Amino acid sequence: MGFLDTVLKDVGNEYAARVSDGVAAGDVVGYVDTGSYIFNALCSGSIYGGLPSNKVTALAGESSTGKTFFALSVVRNFLDSNPEAGVMYFESESAISREMIVNRGIDPERMWIMPVSTIEEFRTQACRILDNVMKEPKEERRPLMLVLDSLGMLSTTKEMQDVANDKQVRDMTKSQLIKGAFRVLTLKMGQAGVPLLVTNHTYDVIGSYVPTKEMGGGTGLKYAASTIIYLTKSKERDSKKEVVGNIIKCEAKKSRLTIEGSKVATRLFFDERGLDRYFGLLELGIDHGIFKKNGNRIVVGESSVYPSAVLSDPEKYFTPEVMEKLDEAAKKEFSYGS
Numbered sequence: 425m426g427f428l429d430t431v432l433k434d435v436g437n438e439y440a441a442r443v444s445d446g447v448a449a450g451d452v453v454g455y456v457d458t459g460s461y462i463f464n465a466l467c468s469g470s471i472y473g474g475l476p477s478n479k480v481t482a483l484a485g486e487s488s489t490g491k492t493f494f495a496l497s498v499v500r501n502f503l504d505s506n507p508e509a510g511v512m513y514f515e516s517e518s519a520i521s522r523e524m525i526v527n528r529g530i531d532p533e534r535m536w537i538m539p540v541s542t543i544e545e546f547r548t549q550a551c552r553i554l555d556n557v558m559k560e561p562k563e564e565r566r567p568l569m570l571v572l573d574s575l576g577m578l579s580t581t582k583e584m585q586d587v588a589n590d591k592q593v594r595d596m597t598k599s600q601l602i603k604g605a606f607r608v609l610t611l612k613m614g615q616a617g618v619p620l621l622v623t624n625h626t627y628d629v630i631g632s633y634v635p636t637k638e639m640g641g642g643t644g645l646k647y648a649a650s651t652i653i654y655l656t657k658s659k660e661r662d663s664k665k666e667v668v669g670n671i672i673k674c675e676a677k678k679s680r681l682t683i684e685g686s687k688v689a690t691r692l693f694f695d696e697r698g699l700d701r702y703f704g705l706l707e708l709g710i711d712h713g714i715f716k717k718n719g720n721r722i723v724v725g726e727s728s729v730y731p732s733a734v735l736s737d738p739e740k741y742f743t744p745e746v747m748e749k750l751d752e753a754a755k756k757e758f759s760y761g762s
Contacts, residue, residue: 452476452681456569456619459501461750462688462704466674467651469682469759471705471751476681478617480610480648484624484639484677485655490670490692491623492519494655495573497698498621500530502569509567511535512553514546516577529696543578543598547605550620554612568618575602576625576640599642606648626654652678660691669693682758702738705750706731712753714746 454477458464461471467481468474475481475498483491499511513520515537525532540546550570557565583595613620624645629636637654639646646652654677657670669692676686689707691700706722709715721728724741734741742750 453478453617456498456502457505458498459699459701460690460703461701462708463674463690463699465708465754465758466653466676466682466686466688467679469755471747471754475619475621476650477619478614479650479680480606480613480620480622480645482622482624482639482645482649482652483655484626484637484652485657486626486637489655489657490672491655492517492573493670493692493694494672494699495571495621495623496525496528496530497692499535499569499571500528500698502567503531503534506567509534509569511569511571512538512550514538514540514550514570514572516540516546516572516574520573527696528698541579542581542584543601543605544581546572546578547601547608550609551612554609554616554618557616557618558612562617565617570613570618570620572620572622574623574625575645599644602641603644603647606644610648622649646678649678650680651676651682660693668695683760686758700735702735702742705742706734708753708757709746709750712749712756714749714753 455464455468455470455472455474456477457472457474458467464474465471468476483494485491499513503509503511511534513535516539518539520537522532525535538549540549550572553568553570557568580595580598580601582597586593586595609620622645624639624641626637626639629638639652654675656673656675658673659667660669660671662668672690672692674688674690676682676684678684679686688704691703692698693700706715710717710722716723718728721730722734724734
């Protein structure tokens with residue numbers, strides 16, 4: 425292999441290496457804990473995993489599904505788990521306020537809102553951030569996450585010029601610009617070790633034999649993302665019948681790390697609690713024999729309790745031993761080859 429090593433040096437590709445030494449920009453170097461054990465499992469195959477820390481993850485759903493709240497919950501957990509971390513939040517909907525950030529328990533000193541209106545603006549600014557990250561020595565880099573909320577609301581320079589000139593024409597360049605933007609960003613993110621979380625809208629495919637949802641913006645994000653989660657919701661009410669959040673059903677439409685088509689349900693509160701960390705684990709435990717059901721109750725030791733009692737005091741029932749079994753169950757449920 426000495427000859428090939430010599431050839432490799434002459435190629436001039438600083439990221440080229442023997443596979444046994446690791447694949448730069450390809451290997452998953454870590455995970456971003458989302459704040460929900462079951463959602464972590466859906467994305468990574470482990471309740472202690474989460475979003476790949478150097479890949480693109482997309483959250484897609486119809487309007488008012490909770491995509492922004494979901495993204496903010498992930499941001500809060502990312503900052504809470506990394507005291508030196510920061511978040512660059514590209515915002516295209518003018519829907520984020522300082523009050524919203526503070527009310528959800530997010531540190532406003534470590535989150536930067538970057539308003540963008542076009543795909544070109546997002547591409548250029550994101551590339552500049554990643555280039556500056558890569559200029560820093562690896563050991564001195566602070567954890568960083570990029571968020572784009574949302575891709576569907578981004579315009580193009582051409583579209584804005586057409587509107588200014590009162591041209592009633594359709595912009596045919598948008599999907600190509602999106603594809604080009606993610607072509608550039610995906611490799612840079614892998615090299616810099618920075619995750620990108622993107623929210624996007626879905627629409628009903630007209631004329632399909634079976635009702636089908638599709639993401640907007642063409643195929644660019646579909647090809648670039650390592651994980652695409654489709655979200656649908658139902659309302660969560662408290663004992664007073666007031667809406668306090670959403671039960672969000674999550675389906676892995678695309679995943680390079682877990683089994684595609686896997687589905688889980690999470691609970692998202694509208695207040696500072698955000699994603700319910702333990703919601704969904706009972707169902708996983710029941711499916712794999714960790715918990716047993718007795719009618720509408722869960723058998724715990726010699727007694728049985730309602731599921732609501734377990735979720736209201738989760739640390740009492742989800743002991744370290746139980747969590748270890750649930751993590752093994754998650755690997756069997758969601759990982760390839762298990």
